[in-house]
Every structure is written in structure tokens, then in C-alpha cells.
Amino acid sequence: MRALRSLSISSQTSQLSNASDTDLASPLSERRRSTLRKLNPYGKGKEDLVRRPSKASSEDYNECTSNSTRPTTPSGSGSQGTSISGDASTVLKSGPLQEETSLLKNKREYVVLTPVGLYKFKNRSAATEQFPQVSVPTSAIEALSPVNSVASFKDLGAGAEVHIPLEKVVSVFRDEGTKPCFGIEVWWKDSSPASAFTSIELNFALPGDRDDWLKEIQHAVKQRMRVTLEERTPSDVEIDLVQILEAKYPQQGAHLDIFPVVPRRPYTRLMVNSGEVKRGWREGSSFYLAFSKNTCLLAQFTRSPSGQRINPSIVQFGLAALSKVSASRNDERFDLIFRLPLDRPSKLELSSRHQRNVLSRFFRADTFLKPAWPLWTRREIFVIEGESQKIPLPEGDxxxxxxxxxxxxxxxxxxxxxxxxxxxxxxxxxxxxxxxxxxxxxxxxxxxxxxxxxxxxxxxxxxxxxxxxxxxxxxxxxxxxxxxxxxxxxxxxxxxxxxxxxxxxxxxxxxxxxxxxxxxxxxxxxxxHVDFSDVLPKASRRPTTEVSTPSLIFQGCDIVPPIILLVRSLQTRCKSVVLNGNALDATDISELYQTFQSHPDCMKGLSFSRCQLDEMANITLWEGIHEQRHSLETLELSNNLSCLEAGRVSQTLRESSKLRRLDMAYCLKGHMDGPLFRPWNTSPYSDAWRLEEVNLSGWKINFDTITAFLRYMESEESNSLRQLALNHCGISGEVATAIFCRIGKGRDIHLHLNSNPLEDGSTDWIDLIHGNEAPKRLHLDMIQFRHESNFNKLLTALSHNSTIEYLSLVGTGPPDRATPATSELLSKFLESNTTLQFLDLSGYSGKLEDAHLGWGLSGALGGLKQNSTLRQLRIRNHDIGAAEDITELCRVIAANSSLAMLDIQSNNFDHHQFSKLVHALSHNGHIVSFPISQTDRDYALEKERQLFRKQLKKAPHKALSKSEEARLDGLLKWLRDHWDTEVKKATETLKRNRDYLTNQMLDLDAECWKAWEDDSLPASLRSSLSVRQRGKGTxxxxxxxxxxxxxxxxxxxxxxxxxxxxxxxxxxxxxxxxxxxIEEESSTSDSTPSPAIESPDSDATPVEEGRRAILPRTNPMEGQQILGRARTGSFTMNMMG
Incomplete structure (x- = not known):
């Protein structure tokens, strides 16, 4: 029996030895073939961008998950397996490489894998000398104990051509070269101070042998790293990358995640012929992939032949620009494709034993940086075979x-x-x-x-x-x-x-x-709701394809087609679109018409003001809008190239009971019988009209429409009305009186009555203003007073009024130059009124000189010294500089403690007057806005040029001599420098005032803020100002x-x-x-009020400035502290001239 057992063992050992020498695959090692899942195509020319894992790698994964990591079946390549927990001399796997044939002799190298290293020998004999287990039959390997002839761990690789410590391995992956063999690339960190990466290619005759070795080496490296302390990145490399990142992004933290990687090919831009790859382009270098908050960097570190460090070569990509990640779970290779919009993609082909950590890092970064993006978008980016991860999203903070x-x-x-x-x-x-x-x-x-x-x-x-x-x-x-x-x-x-x-x-x-x-x-x-106002105001044109008639044709507005597609699909919840100020062509209008006709009552808001619509486009569009009449809440169609017949519009508006905002300014024409619309319902089963903003400017409104609107204003439903614009509508004084009577005392409404003959019929509306029967906001621009007494009557009424907070009188004045009596009344108005916060007394630049308030305006402004409520004052185009003596204006600027914004541009100041104004401004600690006009600078230069020629007694048409030209140029240069110096002083004063805490808590109305024009105001001040708003929220x-x-x-x-x-x-x-x-919006409420923030106590400590104390404002800061912004959708159409 013992003899038979011995014979059986001997026979088995002989068979295994022969199999090892001949390097044939054993039938026992045949694998089952599986079918890979086919990736979705991404279009022609893109198939080479996403690397597909091979069938063998997929099979390796299946085998790895189903079998033990300890091999129990002999390998057909002569590999021998033992327990991986053995000591350094234990052989995990051994076998020959592909035979290399030369002219002189054949060379057959041998590879041995142990738990601590990978060794390559010249032949099997050399390997046997170092590891005697290599010559022992496979079945007896497990019974052998470690060889005692090995003196120490350092002696293990003494006889090997190459010794690779497994803890130094960076990556092991398949060779992607063109050689007729099946190879593996092994990269590891050199033990030299340079820490460069070194590589070796191991070529095998059969793909099965390569796959076995690849799996065994990767597994051994993983087990080795579990028992050794890993140094993923040298300290000098980490310091260099941190310094580079801090220099470029000083605001961000310097935390980096760094992984060693091996580029399999040079970094390339796809579909661009980069030429032949140079040999040895990776030699003597090390490569690291570093992650910061928003970017990743691929760094190549190199040393010179003398050992000196060379500045690293770095390629940087934004994490948000990641377009595709291709990898396989059981393969260390992975491909990254980055692409900027409108540019070619860039591809990184890398490999690393930290592949899973790298991909996880990309995955977490994409999840963190794009938390609102759904799961399917990441599945499109991360194409990872054998991997399925759940994606939790960060909270929406x-x-x-x-x-x-x-x-x-x-x-x-x-x-x-x-x-x-x-x-x-x-x-x-x-x-x-x-x-x-x-x-x-x-x-x-x-x-x-x-x-x-x-x-x-x-x-x-x-x-x-x-x-x-x-x-x-x-x-x-x-x-x-x-x-x-x-x-x-x-x-x-x-x-x-x-x-x-x-x-x-x-x-x-x-x-x-x-x-x-x-x-x-x-x-x-x-x-x-989405607002695309003025995003494409110009008509886009492109050349025609016809050679015979070369020309430019209008392409249409690029915003309209996607909106049409979404409306027709009924798959968006956006039912309100604003397209004001965008050029629309006939194609756009036709598509909109067909969409509105085929999908009635699907839109709640439509705005097409200033869209350059001609008469045919207006009519076609209105026919489509007619089908939306039962659902529309907002409709704007003002200031286009043509107008609509009022009768046609009336047919639609009479059934639009849900309307809240209506803007038909300069869009209506013609006469009609009956009112334009009746804003009330006679049926108790119909919803009541609740108009909020109405603008019918530019149409000579008929009596029936006025009567209907006055009736509506008497009802409780009109309490929601916030704005009524009837500019240039032929409103007489009698109609204006009726409107003021319906408005009542201090109603929160913005009334526009610009460019109307308000003196005709009656001036009782002025008496109503005197008796406080007036709205809070009033526009009376370009009122042509034929009698100075009526204008003086208005000034007297405004002096006693206590309801108007916002007043605009642009271009409104006496018929001739203001008399001393008018100037005195204006001064009393500015001194006595205790309600106004915004006042615009600008003259209209297109009117004749005698229509200005005149030189007396500078003295009349003296009344502001006693005013403690006015916050914003604009006085343009009044030629104040012609008065020469502006002492009173300077005193007002220096002494007034309530004004926060003062605009006196375009008043023809010379450089002497401008210097006085800047000096007065330096003594005011409250003004934060003082716009400086280029017009005044140009006027001062031209005035100095004329004065110079006048002194030389030169006619305007006569040329100056060279010396005179030089003198004039020098004088003008001095004047420019002087003006710039004064501007700098004013800017410094404004900056000082804006830094005061008390000036950052201005109690301004939203519409007052919207009406102010000063581009020099910094965004930080705009956002920090406290603005008093109507309504609630923040x-x-x-x-x-x-x-x-x-x-x-x-x-x-x-x-x-x-x-x-x-x-x-x-x-x-x-x-x-x-x-x-995600919290869904309630269908029963539009917004939710925010809790009020109590304002700080106004009794602050005075701010000392030199010898004078600048006292903070004494008015209480009431309401909520919020950031400044103008009312959305507030619109007025002023008729200038």
C-alpha cells in the first residue's frame, strides 16, 4: 500500500513538473466564459474615449468573488501556491516568463512571488538557488517549512536580477503595448532619495498566465499593505503641492488628498494628433494625483542627473469639468475625461493600486459639489464595471x-x-x-x-x-x-x-x-417663473447659404425655441416667462402663436415688451395670447414698434379676471365704444378682480374706461392696487381730481400722471394734495404749467402735505424762469415738508433754458438746512453753476444731517465751484452717494478753452499759434489733473462715510432705491443697506x-x-x-413671511472727526433689516417731451 501511494505521488509530481517546464495550461484551470455588458454608445468618434475592460478581467472578478484567495488547484504555468500568511521565504507563485530568442541563445527568465516581494531571475536554476521550494512538487509545497539556508531578509533578493518590495509597489496593470505577447507592467517607488518610480515588464506566452499573475501580484500587494505602515506620499512632495495650491488659491484651505499614480500614456487632448510618444518619457520621474476642494492636479516630479530637484510639471483640472470616468472594479487602470464647454476633451489614462480610493474621491467630490444633481447624471459620468453605489446627497445648507x-x-x-x-x-x-x-x-x-x-x-x-x-x-x-x-x-x-x-x-x-x-x-x-429680460436685445444674423444672393438673415431669439418645446411638452412647472427687450422675428412669433393656440390656458405670465414687434407680429401674437386669457395673471406688451386696436384688446381683457399686472403702455391705439375692460364681476360665482399694477400710458383713454376704473377703485378689491400709470393719456385736471378722490389719504400706491394737461378743467387736485388726499408715491413729470400761480400753488400744497414720501417733478416748472416768489416758496417747501424721503427736481435736458428753475435755485436749496427727513435729492440740468455764487448750496451740503444721497450732476460747474462742493462734502459724515458727471468735467474744460481764446481776443474760427496751443494744452492738463485730484478727494470722503456703521443702516424705501442711479456704489454697500420694503420676507x-x-x-x-x-x-x-x-411650495400661498429683525438703538455714540462731532441719524430704525433691492416688476413709462 505504501509503495502504491509513493508511486502515485511520484507520478503526480512528474506530471506537474512537466507542465511547469512546458508552460502549458492545465485543463483544470480552464475558466467559464461570460458575456460583458455592452456600454451605451456615445456617438461616432467617441468610442475610443472610454476604455472597455477586457473579458478576462471580468472573469477574474467572478473567480475572485467565488473562490478562496488561497490557491488549491495547481496552475498550468507551473505556479505554486501556499498560505499567504507565511514568512518572507514563502513562495506564493512562481513561473517562467516568455522565452526571448536572440541570435546567440535563448533566454527564459523566471519570476517568484513571495509575501514581501517580487523577484525576477535569469533562469529557473537561479531561482531554485534562492528559493529551493521552486523545484519541489506542487502537492508537497504546503508540507515544507521555510528554508533555513536563507540567512536574513536582505539576502532574499541577492541572486535576483530585479527585486521589488511589495510595500513600494505603485501599480500593477496589463501592458498596453504592441508586442506580440501578454505582459504586465509593475511600477514601484525606488528606494533612492529621489523617490522616482521604476518599472519592469513581465511578458507571458498566454493570456491566462498573465491574468493569473496579475491577480496574484495585486492580491499579495494588498495583503502586504495591511501589515506594513504605508507612506503614500513623501513629505517633500506634499509640501511642494501645498505651496503651489496656497499660492494660486490663498482663500482656500491647504488640505490635499494625494495618491501616487502611473500615467499609462502622455496627457493628450482627444482627437488631436499629438505625434509619436517619446521613449522613456516616464523615466526618472514620479507622478501624483492631488485633490483640493474644487480641482485635481496631476504632478510629475523629476530630478536632474546630479540629483537636484526640478520644478514639478503640473496639469490642473476642475472637478466640475469631469465628463467621464471609465474603470473596472478588479483592474487598477482607469481613464478620466475632462472637458470645458465649447472645447475638445482631455483624457488622462492612469493606473494606481489606490484606484478605488481615487474613484471614491472623485465620486464624493462630484456628490459634494453638485448636491442637487440626481443619481442618473452620475451614472452617466461614472462607468465602473462591477460597481454599484448608493449616492447620499449633502444637506441643502x-x-x-x-x-x-x-x-x-x-x-x-x-x-x-x-x-x-x-x-x-x-x-x-x-x-x-x-x-x-x-x-x-x-x-x-x-x-x-x-x-x-x-x-x-x-x-x-x-x-x-x-x-x-x-x-x-x-x-x-x-x-x-x-x-x-x-x-x-x-x-x-x-x-x-x-x-x-x-x-x-x-x-x-x-x-x-x-x-x-x-x-x-x-x-x-x-x-x-423665469425672467429673460434684455438677454438678447440685438438681432442675431448669419450669412445665407445662397451664393447668388449673399446677405444676412435674422436667426431669431435663441431663448424662444426651448421655451416653446417645454410648453408643448407640458413637462415644466414654469408657467411665467418674461422676454422683454429681446428681438423676436416672424418665426418666433409664429411658433409662439401655434403653441398658445394648441395649449390654451397653460401660461400664467407672458411679457413681450420692447421686442421690436411690427403690426403683423403684434396681431399674430395677440391671437395666441387670447387663448390664454382665462389663466393669465401677468401680461406685458408695451413699447413695441406698432400698436394694437383697443377694440381687439378689449375682447381679451374683459375675460381676464385673473390679471394682476397689466402693462399695455404705448401699445394701444384708436377709439372704441365702452370701457377697455370692466375690472369687476357681476356673478357671485366668479372670482373678484385683484389688480396690482396697471399701465395704460400712451393711449388717449376714453371716458368709459376712466369711469370703469374709478368704479373699481371704490371697491375693496382695489386695495391690492400698488401702481397706476396713466402717462401721456390726455388726463385733464377734472379726471385727476376724481382719481385723487378715489385714492384717498396716504394710500400705498404709486401714481404716474406724467405729461398730462392737468391745468385743463380744474386744479382741485392740488387742493387735495394740500389736504393730504394723495398717495404715498407720486410722479408729476413734464407737466406744462401755463400759469406760474398754479405752480406756486402746487409748491404751497407740497409744503403742507404729510402723505407723499416719493415725489418726482422732472421737467415740471413755471412757464418762464422762476421769479423770487417761486424760489421763496420752493425754499419753504424744502424746509417745511417733514414726509418726503425722495425728491427729484431735475430739469429736462431737452427743454429750453428759460424752463429751468434758474439761478435762484441755489439759494432756494437753503431750506434743506432745516430738513431732517429727506434722504435722497436729485437736481440735474438746472445750470446751477451759472449762478457763480454757490455758497448756500455748499452750506447745505456741509450742514445737512439727513441726506444720504445727493445728485447734482449736469449743472455746468467750473473747477472752482467743483472744488468748493468737494470741500463742503468733506464736512458731511452722512452722504454715501455723490455721483460725479463727466459732463461737468467736459464743460469745465470747454469753458476754460473759451476763456483762454477770449483773453487772446481770438475768434472761434481762427487757429492758435504753436506757442498759444502749447500754453492752452498746459492749462487744460493742469485743469484735468486738478479735477482728478478733487474727484479723488470726494471718493475718499464717500468711502469714509460708507464705512461708518450708522450709514450702513439707511431706512430707504425699495422704490426709492431703485430710482437712484449711481454706479459707483459698491455692491457690498448695496447689499448691506437696510431697505424698508412693503411686504414680508428677506x-x-x-x-x-x-x-x-x-x-x-x-x-x-x-x-x-x-x-x-x-x-x-x-x-x-x-x-x-x-x-x-426639498420642501414643496404650498399651492395656497406665494411666500412666507420672515421673522422681523429688530433694529439697533439709534442712540449711538457720536463719531469724532477732527474738531467736529458727526452725530448719527436720530430717526428710529423700524421694521426689518434686509438688503436693498428694487421692487420686481415695477414699471413706469415716462413721456419726456
């Missing part, structure tokens, strides 16, 4: 993740900051995101706009969006489909709303602006520059429905994986 997402995209696109704010007050759907125009007067770049659009994508925090006044020209009719990897958004965040296949195909082939609008309004299910102003500096990390958004959470910086070392919750 920064407007639903908007701040961090915007910052990430701006940094990824290498773009400057943008100005934006969040409006909580006076908006129907709060909160509202508003992108502000650039303060420099320039336009945002395409990358800045795309960063904002993609930060808003899938954001369910905001209820309305406003891009009013922000140019989209950089994206108009621009296509980005050739190199695009990002998927077209066709599904909402929750998956409840989606496009059909045909609609998706349209969006897929459309312009980038089309796709972004669809992504914003479809991806988010909370947006109810408002917050933000700048992406402030985001980077962390100025707003401690702010809170106050609203019971959207509680504010104090913000803070997050590093990626922290875990912030919580649940992102």
Missing part, C-alpha cells in the same frame, strides 16, 4: 448646494466671479435667484454663464430665476455637440417629468443655450468672489419654510453625507 456648485464650476472653467443675489421680498415666487450684470459694464463670458446655468441645474431650492439685463450673446447660436460627453438633460431631478424621444432628439442637436435652458427649467421641479446678495473669501459662510437665510443653516467650509477629509430635503 447653501441654497440647495448652489454656492459650492457655482464655485466649483467657476474654478473648473477658469472663470472670474459673478455677481448674484437671492430675493425674498416683493417677488411672487420666493426665493428668487437673480444674476446681476457685471459691475464693470462688460459682459459675462460663455464659461461664466455656463457655470451659473449648471449650478442652477436640478436645484429645487429656488422658485424663480432672473437674468434681467445680463447679456447671453456669448452663447447665442453656439453649438457644442461635436466633442460633448455630457448627457443631454431629458429627465427631471425626481424622474417625474421627462421629454419624449422626439423632443430629446431636438434638444440633442440644438445649441448649447437651448440645452441649458431646457436643463434649468426641466431638471428643476420648483421653478415657477433678501440676500451674494458674490462668487465673496464665496471664495468665505465672507458669507456664517450668513443665514431667514424664512420659516426654508430655514437657514450657518454655512462653513468643507474639506474632503470631512464626511458630510446627509439627506438633502
Amino acid at each position: 447653501d441654497y440647495g448646494g448652489f454656492k459650492r456648485t457655482l464655485e466649483a464650476f467657476l474654478e473648473a472653467y477658469h472663470s472670474a466671479s459673478v455677481e448674484w443675489k437671492v430675493n425674498w421680498r416683493d417677488v411672487k415666487h420666493a426665493p428668487e435667484f437673480q444674476l446681476l450684470p457685471p459691475p464693470s459694464g462688460k459682459e459675462y463670458t460663455a464659461y461664466q454663464l455656463l457655470a451659473v446655468f449648471r449650478a442652477l441645474r436640478f436645484n429645487d431650492f429656488f422658485k424663480s430665476l432672473s437674468f434681467r439685463g445680463v447679456s447671453f450673446e456669448a452663447l447665442s447660436h453656439v453649438f457644442d455637440n461635436t466633442y460633448r460627453f455630457e448627457p443631454t438633460v431629458w429627465l427631471s431631478r425626481t424622474g417625474k417629468r421627462s421629454l419624449t424621444r422626439d423632443e430629446f432628439e431636438v434638444a440633442e442637436k440644438s445649441s448649447i443655450l437651448f440645452q441649458e435652458v431646457v436643463a434649468m427649467l426641466l431638471g428643476s421641479e420648483s421653478i415657477r 433678501e440676500t446678495t451674494r458674490s462668487s468672489a465673496a464665496l471664495q473669501s468665505g465672507l458669507f459662510d456664517t450668513d443665514t437665510a431667514e424664512s420659516p419654510t426654508q430655514p437657514g443653516v450657518p454655512g462653513r467650509h468643507f474639506s474632503y477629509a470631512e464626511s458630510n453625507m446627509k439627506t438633502y430635503t
Whole structure:
């Protein structure tokens, strides 16, 4: 029996030895073939961008998950397995490499894997000398004890050509070369001080042998790292990267996550022929992938032959620009594709034993930076075979993740900051995101706009969006489909709303602006209103394709097609769209008409003011609007190129009982029988009219319409009316008197009666103002008084009035130059009135000189020295400089303690007068706005030039000599420098005043703030001013520059429905994986009031300035402290001249 057992063992050992020498695969090691899951195609030319894991690697994963890590079956390549927990001399696997044939001899190298290292020998004999177990039969390996001939661990690799410590391994992956063999690349850190990466290629004859070795080496490295202390990154490398990051982004933290990686190919821009790859491009270098807050860096560290360090070569990418990640769970290789919009993609082909940590880091960064983006968008980016992760989203502590997402995209696109704010007050759907125009007067770049659009994508925090006044020209009719990897958004965040296949195909082939609008309004299910006013005011034109008639044709507005697609799809909750100020062509109007006709009563708000509509376009569009009459709440169609017949409009308005805002200024023409509309219902089953803003300026309103509106103002439903504009409507004094009677005492309404003959018929309306039967806000611009007595009567009435807080009298004055009596009444008005906060007494620049209030205005302003309530005063175009003596005006500027904003531009001041004004301003500690006009500077220069010629007795048409020209040039240069010096002094004074705490708490009405024009006011002051608003809520102003500096990390958004959470910086070392919750907007209320913030005590300590004490304002600060903003949607059409 013992003999038979011995014979059996001997026979088995012989068979295994032969198998090892011949390097044949054993039938026992045959694997089952499986089918890989096919990736979704991404279009022609993109298949080479996403690396597909091989079938063998997928099978390795299946085998790895089903079998033990300790091999029990002999390998066909002569590999021998033992327990991996053995000591350094234990052989885990051994076998020959592919035979290399040369002219002289054949070379067959041998590889041995142990728990601590990988060794390559010249042949099997050399390996046997070092590891005697290699020559022992396979079945007896487990019974052998470690060889005692090995003196120490250092002697293990003494006879090997290459010795690779497993704890130094960076990556092991398949060779992707063109050799006719199956190889493995092994990269490890050199033990030299340079810490460069070294590599070796191990080539095998069969793919099965390569896959076995690849799996065994990776597993051994993983086990080795569990028992050794890992030094992932040398300290000098980490210090260098931290210094580079701190130098470029000083506002951000210096925390870095660094991983050693091996680039498999040089960094390339896809689809660009970069030429032949140089040999040895990775030799003597080390490579690291570092993650900061918003970026990742691939750094190459190299040393010179003398050992000196060379500045690292760094390639930087924004994490938000990541377009595709391709990897396999059981493969250390992975591909990264980054792409900026409108640019070619860039590809990184890397490998690292930290592959799973790297991919997890990318995954967490994408989740953190884009918390509102749904799961399916990440599935489109991360194509990882054998991997399925749940994606928790961070909580919405920064407007639903908007701040961090915007910052990430701006940094990824290498773009400057943008100005934006969040409006909580006076908006129907709060909160509202508003992108502000650039303060420099320039336009945002395409990358800045795309960063904002993609930060808003899938954001369910905001209820309305406003891009009013922000140019989209950089994206108009621009296509980005050739190199695009990002998927077209066709599904909402929750998956409840989606496009059909045909609609998706349209969006897929459309312009980038089309796709972004669809992504914003479809991806988010909370947006109810969007304002695109003046985003594309110019008509976009392109050359025709016909050679015979070369010309430019109008392409239409690029904003209209995506809106039409979404309205027809019925898949967006946005039912209110503002397109004011955008050029619309016949195609746009036709598509809008067909959409409104086929989908009646689907829109709640439509605005097409200033869209350059001709008569046919107006009629066609109105026929479509007629089908929306039962659902419309807002309708604007003012100031287009043509007008509509009032009778046609009346047929629609009479059935529009849900209207809240109506703006038909300069849009109506013709006479009609009956009223334009009857804002009341006779049926008790119908909803009552509740108009809020009405503008019928420019139409000679008929008696029936006036009567109907006066009847409406007598009803309780009219209490919601906030603005009534009847400019240039032929309103007589009798009608004005009837309107003032219906308004009553101190009603919170803004009344516009500009350019009307208010002296005709009666002036009893002036008596009503005297008796406080007047609204809080009143526009009486360009009133042509034929009798000075009536104008003086108005000044007297205003002196006694205690209800008007906002008053505009632009271009309104006596028929001739003001007499001393008129100037005295004006002075008394400015002194006696204790209610006005905003006053505009500017003259109209187009009127004749004798229509100005005249030289006496400077003296009349002396009444302001006793005024303690007026906050904003504008007096332009009155030629105050012609009075020469402006001492009284300077005294007012120096002594008045209530004025916060003073505008006296375009009054023809010379340089002497301007210096006096600046000197007086330096003694005032309250004025924070003092606009300085270029017109006054030009006037002063021209006046000095004329005075110089007058002294030389030179006629205007005669030329000056060279010496006279030189003298004049020197004089004008001195004058320019003197003027600039005074401007600098004024700027310093204003900056000092703006820094005072008491000046940062101004109690201003929202419409007063909106009417003020001063581009020099910094955004920080605009956002910090306390503005008294009608209504409830709060408002917050933000700048992406402030985001980077962390100025707003401690702010809170106050609203019971959207509680504010104090913000803070997050590093990626922290875990912030919580649940992102969305609160649906209540259908029964538009907004929720915010809790009031009590204002600080006004009894502050005086601020000492030199010898005089500047006292803070004594008026109490009432109401809520919020940030300044003008009322959304407030519109007036003043008829000047």
C-alpha cells in the first residue's frame, strides 16, 4: 500500500513538473466564459474615449468573488501556491516568463512571488538557488517549512536580477503595448532619495498566465499593505503641492488628498494628433494625483542627473469639468475625461493600486459639489464595471448646494466671479435667484454663464430665476455637440417629468443655450417663473447659404425655441416667462402663436415688451395670447414698434379676471365704444378682480374706461392696487381730481400722471394734495404749467402735505424762469415738508433754458438746512453753476444731517465751484452717494478753452499759434489733473462715510432705491443697506468672489419654510453625507413671511472727526433689516417731451 501511494505521488509530481517546464495550461484551470455588458454608445468618434475592460478581467472578478484567495488547484504555468500568511521565504507563485530568442541563445527568465516581494531571475536554476521550494512538487509545497539556508531578509533578493518590495509597489496593470505577447507592467517607488518610480515588464506566452499573475501580484500587494505602515506620499512632495495650491488659491484651505499614480500614456487632448510618444518619457520621474476642494492636479516630479530637484510639471483640472470616468472594479487602470464647454476633451489614462480610493474621491467630490444633481447624471459620468453605489446627497445648507456648485464650476472653467443675489421680498415666487450684470459694464463670458446655468441645474431650492439685463450673446447660436460627453438633460431631478424621444432628439442637436435652458427649467421641479429680460436685445444674423444672393438673415431669439418645446411638452412647472427687450422675428412669433393656440390656458405670465414687434407680429401674437386669457395673471406688451386696436384688446381683457399686472403702455391705439375692460364681476360665482399694477400710458383713454376704473377703485378689491400709470393719456385736471378722490389719504400706491394737461378743467387736485388726499408715491413729470400761480400753488400744497414720501417733478416748472416768489416758496417747501424721503427736481435736458428753475435755485436749496427727513435729492440740468455764487448750496451740503444721497450732476460747474462742493462734502459724515458727471468735467474744460481764446481776443474760427496751443494744452492738463485730484478727494470722503456703521443702516424705501442711479456704489454697500420694503420676507446678495473669501459662510437665510443653516467650509477629509430635503411650495400661498429683525438703538455714540462731532441719524430704525433691492416688476413709462 505504501509503495502504491509513493508511486502515485511520484507520478503526480512528474506530471506537474512537466507542465511547469512546458508552460502549458492545465485543463483544470480552464475558466467559464461570460458575456460583458455592452456600454451605451456615445456617438461616432467617441468610442475610443472610454476604455472597455477586457473579458478576462471580468472573469477574474467572478473567480475572485467565488473562490478562496488561497490557491488549491495547481496552475498550468507551473505556479505554486501556499498560505499567504507565511514568512518572507514563502513562495506564493512562481513561473517562467516568455522565452526571448536572440541570435546567440535563448533566454527564459523566471519570476517568484513571495509575501514581501517580487523577484525576477535569469533562469529557473537561479531561482531554485534562492528559493529551493521552486523545484519541489506542487502537492508537497504546503508540507515544507521555510528554508533555513536563507540567512536574513536582505539576502532574499541577492541572486535576483530585479527585486521589488511589495510595500513600494505603485501599480500593477496589463501592458498596453504592441508586442506580440501578454505582459504586465509593475511600477514601484525606488528606494533612492529621489523617490522616482521604476518599472519592469513581465511578458507571458498566454493570456491566462498573465491574468493569473496579475491577480496574484495585486492580491499579495494588498495583503502586504495591511501589515506594513504605508507612506503614500513623501513629505517633500506634499509640501511642494501645498505651496503651489496656497499660492494660486490663498482663500482656500491647504488640505490635499494625494495618491501616487502611473500615467499609462502622455496627457493628450482627444482627437488631436499629438505625434509619436517619446521613449522613456516616464523615466526618472514620479507622478501624483492631488485633490483640493474644487480641482485635481496631476504632478510629475523629476530630478536632474546630479540629483537636484526640478520644478514639478503640473496639469490642473476642475472637478466640475469631469465628463467621464471609465474603470473596472478588479483592474487598477482607469481613464478620466475632462472637458470645458465649447472645447475638445482631455483624457488622462492612469493606473494606481489606490484606484478605488481615487474613484471614491472623485465620486464624493462630484456628490459634494453638485448636491442637487440626481443619481442618473452620475451614472452617466461614472462607468465602473462591477460597481454599484448608493449616492447620499449633502444637506441643502447653501441654497440647495448652489454656492459650492457655482464655485466649483467657476474654478473648473477658469472663470472670474459673478455677481448674484437671492430675493425674498416683493417677488411672487420666493426665493428668487437673480444674476446681476457685471459691475464693470462688460459682459459675462460663455464659461461664466455656463457655470451659473449648471449650478442652477436640478436645484429645487429656488422658485424663480432672473437674468434681467445680463447679456447671453456669448452663447447665442453656439453649438457644442461635436466633442460633448455630457448627457443631454431629458429627465427631471425626481424622474417625474421627462421629454419624449422626439423632443430629446431636438434638444440633442440644438445649441448649447437651448440645452441649458431646457436643463434649468426641466431638471428643476420648483421653478415657477423665469425672467429673460434684455438677454438678447440685438438681432442675431448669419450669412445665407445662397451664393447668388449673399446677405444676412435674422436667426431669431435663441431663448424662444426651448421655451416653446417645454410648453408643448407640458413637462415644466414654469408657467411665467418674461422676454422683454429681446428681438423676436416672424418665426418666433409664429411658433409662439401655434403653441398658445394648441395649449390654451397653460401660461400664467407672458411679457413681450420692447421686442421690436411690427403690426403683423403684434396681431399674430395677440391671437395666441387670447387663448390664454382665462389663466393669465401677468401680461406685458408695451413699447413695441406698432400698436394694437383697443377694440381687439378689449375682447381679451374683459375675460381676464385673473390679471394682476397689466402693462399695455404705448401699445394701444384708436377709439372704441365702452370701457377697455370692466375690472369687476357681476356673478357671485366668479372670482373678484385683484389688480396690482396697471399701465395704460400712451393711449388717449376714453371716458368709459376712466369711469370703469374709478368704479373699481371704490371697491375693496382695489386695495391690492400698488401702481397706476396713466402717462401721456390726455388726463385733464377734472379726471385727476376724481382719481385723487378715489385714492384717498396716504394710500400705498404709486401714481404716474406724467405729461398730462392737468391745468385743463380744474386744479382741485392740488387742493387735495394740500389736504393730504394723495398717495404715498407720486410722479408729476413734464407737466406744462401755463400759469406760474398754479405752480406756486402746487409748491404751497407740497409744503403742507404729510402723505407723499416719493415725489418726482422732472421737467415740471413755471412757464418762464422762476421769479423770487417761486424760489421763496420752493425754499419753504424744502424746509417745511417733514414726509418726503425722495425728491427729484431735475430739469429736462431737452427743454429750453428759460424752463429751468434758474439761478435762484441755489439759494432756494437753503431750506434743506432745516430738513431732517429727506434722504435722497436729485437736481440735474438746472445750470446751477451759472449762478457763480454757490455758497448756500455748499452750506447745505456741509450742514445737512439727513441726506444720504445727493445728485447734482449736469449743472455746468467750473473747477472752482467743483472744488468748493468737494470741500463742503468733506464736512458731511452722512452722504454715501455723490455721483460725479463727466459732463461737468467736459464743460469745465470747454469753458476754460473759451476763456483762454477770449483773453487772446481770438475768434472761434481762427487757429492758435504753436506757442498759444502749447500754453492752452498746459492749462487744460493742469485743469484735468486738478479735477482728478478733487474727484479723488470726494471718493475718499464717500468711502469714509460708507464705512461708518450708522450709514450702513439707511431706512430707504425699495422704490426709492431703485430710482437712484449711481454706479459707483459698491455692491457690498448695496447689499448691506437696510431697505424698508412693503411686504414680508428677506433678501440676500451674494458674490462668487465673496464665496471664495468665505465672507458669507456664517450668513443665514431667514424664512420659516426654508430655514437657514450657518454655512462653513468643507474639506474632503470631512464626511458630510446627509439627506438633502426639498420642501414643496404650498399651492395656497406665494411666500412666507420672515421673522422681523429688530433694529439697533439709534442712540449711538457720536463719531469724532477732527474738531467736529458727526452725530448719527436720530430717526428710529423700524421694521426689518434686509438688503436693498428694487421692487420686481415695477414699471413706469415716462413721456419726456
